[in-house]
Amino acid sequence: MQLLNRNELRERIVISGLKATQQRIVVYEALVQQHGHHPTAEEVYQLLKPANPSISLGTVYKTLDSFVETNLIRRVLSEESGKRYDANTMAHSHIYCSNTKEIIDYEDAELEQLLTDFFRKRNMENFEIKSFAVQLTGNKKEPGKQIRISQVPK
Amino acid sequence: MQLLNRNELRERIVISGLKATQQRIVVYEALVQQHGHHPTAEEVYQLLKPANPSISLGTVYKTLDSFVETNLIRRVLSEESGKRYDANTMAHSHIYCSNTKEIIDYEDAELEQLLTDFFRKRNMENFEIKSFAVQLTGNKKEPGKQIRISQVPK
DNA sequence: TCTCAAATAAGAATTTTTCTTATCTGGATA
DNA sequence: TATCCAGATAAGAAAAATTCTTATTTGAGA
Numbered sequence: 001m002q003l004l005n006r007n008e009l010r011e012r013i014v015i016s017g018l019k020a021t022q023q024r025i026v027v028y029e030a031l032v033q034q035h036g037h038h039p040t041a042e043e044v045y046q047l048l049k050p051a052n053p054s055i056s057l058g059t060v061y062k063t064l065d066s067f068v069e070t071n072l073i074r075r076v077l078s079e080e081s082g083k084r085y086d087a088n089t090m091a092h093s094h095i096y097c098s099n100t101k102e103i104i105d106y107e108d109a110e111l112e113q114l115l116t117d118f119f120r121k122r123n124m125e126n127f128e129i130k131s132f133a134v135q136l137t138g139n140k141k142e143p144g145k146q147i148r149i150s151q152v153p154k
Numbered sequence: 155m156q157l158l159n160r161n162e163l164r165e166r167i168v169i170s171g172l173k174a175t176q177q178r179i180v181v182y183e184a185l186v187q188q189h190g191h192h193p194t195a196e197e198v199y200q201l202l203k204p205a206n207p208s209i210s211l212g213t214v215y216k217t218l219d220s221f222v223e224t225n226l227i228r229r230v231l232s233e234e235s236g237k238r239y240d241a242n243t244m245a246h247s248h249i250y251c252s253n254t255k256e257i258i259d260y261e262d263a264e265l266e267q268l269l270t271d272f273f274r275k276r277n278m279e280n281f282e283i284k285s286f287a288v289q290l291t292g293n294k295k296e297p298g299k300q301i302r303i304s305q306v307p308k
Numbered sequence: 309t310c311t312c313a314a315a316t317a318a319g320a321a322t323t324t325t326t327c328t329t330a331t332c333t334g335g336a337t338a
Numbered sequence: 339t340a341t342c343c344a345g346a347t348a349a350g351a352a353a354a355a356t357t358c359t360t361a362t363t364t365g366a367g368a
Contacts, residue, residue, distance in 0.1 A: 019334060021346060031241040036259045038238040042324080056348045061325065063346095064239050075233035076240050076248060076257055077289055083355085084192040084230040085218050087185040094230060095281065103230055105190045114272060115288070118265060125302035127249065129292040133231055134269070138284040148279035173365060175315065196355080210317045215356065217315095237324090 004032055016070035026052055027063045031073055038076045077135055093134040100143050106136065108149070158186055170224035180206055181217045185227060192230045231289055245270075247288040254297050260290065262303070 004012070009028050010020040018024060030047045031039070039047070045060045067073040084103065091112050095104040115132055140147060158166070163182050164174040172178060184201045185193070193201070199214045221227040238257065245266045249258040269286055294301060 019345070021334070023347070028241070031239055035242060038240050038257050040237045040324095041239070044239070054348070056350090057324095058326080058349080059347055068239070071243065072241075074240050074243050076238040077231040077233050077287055078238055078257065079229035079231050079250070079291070080237065080255060080257075083194045084232055085185060085195070085198070085222070086192050086228050086230050087182070087226075088189060089225065089228055096233065097281075098284070103192050103232065111272065114268065118268060119290075121305065123304050125304070126295050126299050127251075127290075127292055127301040127303065128295060129290050130252070131291045133289050133291070134286060135231055135289070136273075136281075136283050136286045137233070138282045141280050141282060145280050147281040149281065150277050150279070151275065173314070175365070177316070194355090208317070210319090211355095212318080212357080213316055 004029075012072065016067070016072040018066055018070055018072075023052075023055055023059050024063050024066075026055070027060060028067065028072065031064075031067075091131065091133075093136065095136045095138070095147060097140045097143075097147075098137060099139050102140075104147060106134075106149065110151075158183075166226065170221070170226040172220055172224055172226075177206075177209055177213050178217050178220075180209070181214060182221065182226065185218075185221075245285065245287075247290065249290045249292070249301060251294045251297075251301075252291060253293050256294075258301060260288075260303065264305075 006025060006029070009025050009032070013020040013024050013028060026048055027044060030044050034044075034047070041061045041064055042057070044064065045055070045057045048055050048060070064073070068075055088105070090107075093106040093108060093111065095106045096102070097104070111134065115134070119129060119132065160179060160183070163179050163186070167174040167178050167182060180202055181198060184198050188198075188201070195215045195218055196211070198218070199209070199211045202209050202214070218227070222229055242259070244261075247260040247262060247265065249260045250256070251258070265288065269288070273283060273286065
């Protein structure tokens with residue numbers, strides 16, 4: 001990602017649907033500059049504090065949340081913080097519903113096979129792959145009902 | 155997953171390399187019974203407390219961590235807990251190194267295309283897919299050096 | 309059964325995140 | 339440009355999540 005100047009940053013924030021306040025601009029700027037680094041809210045706060053001594057950690061949290069809501073930025077999938085556990089160690093994927101916050105198992109042998117084959121053909125230098133996972137993010141249309149994913153009969 | 159009796163649970167714990175204590179057995183049992191539910195440590199604790207009033211939350215945390223370490227269970231990838239943020243909203247995957255805890259961007263147009271095509275052919279009932287992500291988990295062989303993933307010239 | 313390294317309970321401490329409230333500000337409007 | 343106000347922020351309290359400490363207990367090998 002190319003570096004963006006303040007006006008470009010401002011514009012993106014506005015386009016996403018938020019007021020371009022000073023705090024939001026510097027938070028977004030920090031995140032763009034940290035491209036590839038996936039900082040935490042705390043880390044963003046520490047980055048900003050020297051040049052913005054009056055910014056508060058609460059604002060950083062709130063700002064990042066707003067950005068995620070307007071799809072200006074994303075949360076990175078992580079097992080690091082590791083809140084949720086699963087006894088099923090077989091390869092399987094997960095569906096995440098943004099509305100209900102549910103994480104639903106999604107077993108799709110064809111998908112696993114496709115990816116296994118794909119990664120078998122990739123040459124990994126300095127990395128030993130132990131597992132892979134796919135996560136689908138989206139929304140249930142009817143929260144009460146089940147999700148069903150099937151092959152389209154072609 | 156089929157239900158397991160206490161002896162089967164005990165055996166799996168031992169095979170994974172841990173002493174089969176009473177607490178570990180009931181924690182593992184709870185997790186197996188919650189198949190598909192991905193409970194948090196707190197939730198496991200609440201499930202166990204009625205029948206095991208003396209178990210402590212700290213033990214549940216520690217036990218789950220041990221299980222993850224021996225690969226008896228997994229942590230579920232999650233953006234819910236959402237510690238880390240990324241300004242790059244283009245479709246891209248992440249590589250997670252268990253050793254260094256790094257999350258490294260992995261852009262692979264071919265992989266994205268493969269999955270886009272795949273999901274286009276799937277019929278989703280009651281789910282509107284907004285995005286998907288792949289995460290590779292594994293280890294850097296040489297922590298200092300970069301990872302490089304390339305196509306095998308066939 | 310005895311022994312002891314390892315595991316646990318209890319709760320303190322720390323860290324992370326959210327909430328509350330008084331104050332401030334971006335930008336719409338006059 | 340000055341005024342206004344809904345929405346944003348700072349500060350810090352509060353809550354929630356996680357880790358740590360220490361005395362006690364326990365599983366399993368001798």
